[in-house]
Amino acid sequence: MTRSLRLYVTWLVGAALLALLVTGLVIRVDPAIALPIDGSQGPIDVAAGIAFWTVVTLLASALPIQLNSGVQVAVSTAPLMAATLLGGPTAGAIVAALGTFDIREVRGRVAWYGTLANHAAIVLPVITAGVIITSLRGWAPGPVWELVAALVGTLFYFVLNLGLVSLIVVFRGGHSMREFWTRAETTNLWANLLTLAPLGWLMARMYELPGAGWWTTLLFGVPLFTTRVAYQRFVEMREMFTQTIGALAQAVDARDPYTSRHSQRVRQISVDIGREMRVSAAELEALEWGGLLHDVGKIGVPDSVLLKQGKLTREERMIMNAHPVLGAQIIGPVDRLAPELPVIRHHHEWFNGSGYPDRLLGDEIPKLARILHVADAFEAMTADRPYRKALSGEQALSELRKFAGVQFDPEIVDAFVRTTWAENTRDPGRSELRPIPMLGTHAARLAQQQHDAPAPGSPAADLA
Ligand SMILES: [Fe+2]
Ligand SMILES: [Fe+2]
Secondary structure, X not given: OOHHHHHHHHHHHHHHHHHHHHHHHHOOOOHHHOOOOOOOOOHHHHHHHHHHHHHHHHHHHOOOEEOOOOOEEOOOHHHHHHHHHHHHHHHHHHHHHHHOOOHHHXXXXXXXXXXXHHHHHHHHHHHHHHHHHHHHHHHOOOHHHHHHHHHHHXXXXXXXXXXXXXXXXXXXXXXXXXXHHHOHHHHHHHHHHHOHHHHHHHHHHHHHOOOOOHHHHHHHHHHHHHHHHHHHHHHHHHHHHHHHHHHHHXXXXXXXXXXXXXXXXXXXXXXXXXXXXXXXXXXXXXXXXHHHHOOHHHHHOOHHHHOOOOOOOHHHHHHHHOHHHHHXXXXXXXXXXXXXXXXXXXXXXXXXXXXXXXXXXXXXOOHHHHHHHHHHHHHHHOOOEOOEOOOOHHHHHHHHHHOEOOOEOHHHHHHHHOOHHHOOOOOOOOOOOOOOOOOOOHHHHHHHHOOOOOOOOOOOOOOO
16 A cells, blocks of 8 residues: 555545534434334434435445446445435444445455445535535425435445545546546446435335335335346447457457557557547547557558568558558448547558648647547667567667657657656657658658668658
């Protein structure tokens, strides 16, 4: 555990304990949560009510869904909010503290500080939501206003809970705050879990309803379970999609023994550069899938060209250079991959306009394609090819530096240097600003030569 994470967890747990103590002393538990055991609505009934909601919340928390970011979600928000609506912030906090254990925690698979932090990150937001609901409800009695109060309270609960959890994820390392908040899963989570707020309100109303009673709450198990199943399916579908794309990329790489794992590595390098440049989560995803699929057009390049050891003829080079366009055509019909199309089509454009297929210049080249171009070049240079040995990291980096402004966007090369791929590698630094050579000059000649035997001193990347 890092020092900052330890400090944060200590602060979080301390704040939750303090809040629990203060609310417990100041705000009484509303007897509406009481479960009629002796009918007196006294302490025994109230305790039975809290125990009842704790069990319901435990059942709803038992099978959480694991997201890619390492965060878990469960449908326990509905009973948790119902308990808060009925008993107020103190009752809600007790239910939150005891009722949100999941199976992994019970089996001791989560470190003790993780369990404490998870529960504190729920208790604090529940207390806040409870206070908001209680004060809003005081303004105007009536079921409609109460529903509004429940929605507002749940919204605060979500924002605070996600905020506290995102800090844990950030302190644990690996993700930026922006990435966490804009992840597609988190966005979907909002839409999905906000439906749990009205469900929580309904559970609370049914519980109180004369003639209905506590047992009606159990009927809500069905919609809660289907919500969970739907969410699970969503996560699984995404996983399957990523795996299918990975398999496709592997099929492309496998045709050439010299490029095995090329796409996987390009994906990793691109994503790391993207993180360094603080691109959004959607852009990171486009880099991830774009990295895997960038050379998918090579499916259409015959073996006689793809695997040729000698110099390519003009016609063969034209066939080879068609792979970005072909790749974009192959992926075109997949609606979900629309953001990746420009990355695939333009990953061989040069910063000075002498690349292909569209000879875009500088900022005309989509940013993600410029990122992928650097990643692709570095990967190609540091991997063995039939006609040359792999360059060392240092040689490859000095090539990137040398051709920054010509082939590569200098800012992206700067970002690459900050990633772990360039760690412990001597960086020659940015060369003096040079004017962008125009078409037909030095750079364009390089583009002609480099297909076959790029020696150190000329960019080795265009085959990638
Ligand atoms: Fe390529
Ligand atoms: Fe490539």
